[in-house]
Amino acid sequence: MDERTPVLIGAGQFTYRGDPAASPSPTTLLKIAAERAAADAGIGAEGLAAIDTLAVVGFTIDAPGSKRGMIPHSTNPPALLSSMIGASPRWSVYSEMGGNTPQYLINMLAERVAKGEAELALTVGCEFLGSAMKRAGKGLSFDDWKAVEDETLELPKRVGDPRPGNTAYEARHGLNRPINIYPLFENALRARDKRSLADHQKQMGRLFSSFSKVAAQNPEYAWFPTERTPEELVEVSDKNRMIGYPYPKLLNAIMEVDQSAAVFVCSVRKARELGVPESKWLYLHGCADAADLWHPLDRQNFHSSPAMRLTGKRAFEMAGIGLDKVDFIDLYSCFPVAVEVGAEELGLSLDDPRGLTITGGLPYMGGPGNNYVMHSVAAMHRKLTENPGKYGLITGNGWYLTKQSTGVYSTKAPDKPFEREDPAVLQREIDALPHPEITESPQGPATIETYTVVHKREGPFMAIVVGRDANGRRFAANTPDDPALLAGMETSEQVGRTGTVVQKGDLNIFTPD
Known part of the structure; x- marks a missing residue:
């Protein structure tokens, strides 16, 4: 075997359920998960300090437009974490947003290891909105976090696609939050x-x-x-x-949690040098990354994901196996439709006897911002090292069924060198797909293509309609503020319902017939 073959050698998870007033700070959560991963690999604090590569998953509060800046956290989590664990990585990065990120980072780190650009890499992430929002809501102090979090560091190098997930036009009509779009x-x-x-x-x-x-x-x-x-x-x-x-x-996925997870990726040569037993080695046999047409209104339709289908196909081709050889599966599960579409695109039944999660999924395991899939990988590392020779499949999904990353794993040694396909290859294929023309100023007769009714605690307050005008052009709209109309939209099928769309200010308003 090529000594540069990438291998996962340890993983760690942590969930904090204690008093919010005493909860760990953001980078302390990272440190705990990193230390647990080092212990799992058997390399301890010395091995942790020896990392030459570090990739930290972006915190949700660093998303563009976030209003949670009152919560103290480091301006450079990779730099602060490195100092906390005594490491001096020569390459360290902080990711952009997206639930696909952990698998994307592992795919990237595996490629760097295979190319000789890294030997011992750590990727880690966390979410801390559970305790942070409770502290903020109850007026509790953040002084203990401020004492740990260094907010004076230079900004880190970022990796991933930084584009926002929606256009200003979509956002005006409410297509700017997962709970509205899924x-x-x-x-x-x-x-x-x-x-x-x-x-x-x-x-x-x-x-x-x-x-x-x-x-x-x-x-x-x-x-x-x-x-x-x-x-x-x-x-x-x-x-x-x-x-x-x-x-x-x-x-719904629950982001207000306190959870962290970390994974080590290194070369076979480094694993042997560190004395990590082969029983702890997990190989990434296949992987792929791609995004669907970026903005929701650009999609071919609202019931499929070419990126899910093609990243799955490419990962299995790279691994040299089919879905029938997989024993353990974890599909990204922020909302039911993510699982339903993912299963369909991969050729899985919703009642597949293997099950579609090994963690419990984002609404129940927890949806730690961009880092859920790190927990999937940590759980898969344990599953597969306890079941040598079996295969596992993990999928990650970012934004609105937009960014997709897939990984196929096994303790079985690969029979060929690791070679990740340039994601641009799949991306060109997806970007060339036909899609409807968009209009921002529809007028006249129209038909509902899909819809939702958005609620506050007091009840429904807004309907979002994606429709087609008489020329087949797609548009976004809201409906009149009519409680009876909103209630009725939840009691009978609205897809295919006709009506009239007009402009009122900078909004489109669709009134059903």
Whole structure:
């Protein structure tokens, strides 16, 4: 075997459930996960300090337009973490936003190792909104965080795609938050399949009930380790209010958690030098990265993901196996439609006996911002090292079914050198796909292509419509502020409903017939 073959040698996770007033600071969370990964690999503090490469997953509060700047955190998490663990990496980066990021970083680090650009790399991330928002909401002090977090450091080098996930036009109409956009995909998928509203709610409940069961079996790390029935997940109540139709709260990813995870990637030569036993080695057999047409309104439709399909296909081609050889699966699961579309694009059934998660998924394991997939990889490392020779599949999804990263893993040694395909190859294929013409100023007769009704605690307050005008051009719109109309949009199928669209100021308003 080529001594530069990349291998994962250890992984660590941490979930904090204690008093918010005593919660670890952001980079302390990173440090805890890194130390646990070093302990898992058996390299200890000395090995941790010896890293030559460090990649930190971007914090959610560093997303463009974030209003959470009152929460103290380092201006350069890689630099601060390096000083905390006594490391001097020659290459360190901080990522842009996206739930695909951990798998993307592992793919990148594996490539750097294979090219001889790195020998011992650490990738780590965390989320701390659980305690941070409680501290802020209760007026608790952040002085202990400020004593740790160095906010005077120079800005770090960034990796990943920095583009915002939506246009200003989309944002004006509410297409600027996951809880508003994923329901558009869900309703479009249901309409395509000609499933009734009630039957589709039951399908979502069954799907995510199986995820909650896995979370209940993961009490050490899962944020909500409680098995829930399908009915509990979809029935609207005071404790399970509607967020964006058709998703009650319990079907939404939960970002307000305190969780961290880390993974070591190194060369075979370095693993041997460090004395890491081969029983801890996990190989990345296949990987791929690509993005769908970037903005939601540009998509071919709202019930598919060419990027999911093609990154899966390429990762399996690289690994030299098919889906039938995979034993463990973790599909990105921020909302039911992410799983439904991902499964369809990969050729999986929603009731596949292998299961579609090994952690419990983002609504139940926890959705730590951009770092959930690091927990998937950490869990997969354990699964596969305990089941030598078996294969595992992990998918990561960023923005709005936009950025996709895929990994195929096994303890089985690869029979060929690691060679990651340039993501630009797949990207050119996806970017060339045809898609509808967009209009920002539709006028006249129109038809709903997909929709959602967005709720506050008090009830529904806005409907978002993606429609087509008489010329087939796609547009975004809202509806009149009519409580009866909003309520009715949740009791009968709206996809295909006709109406009239007009402009009022900088908004488009669609009034159904």
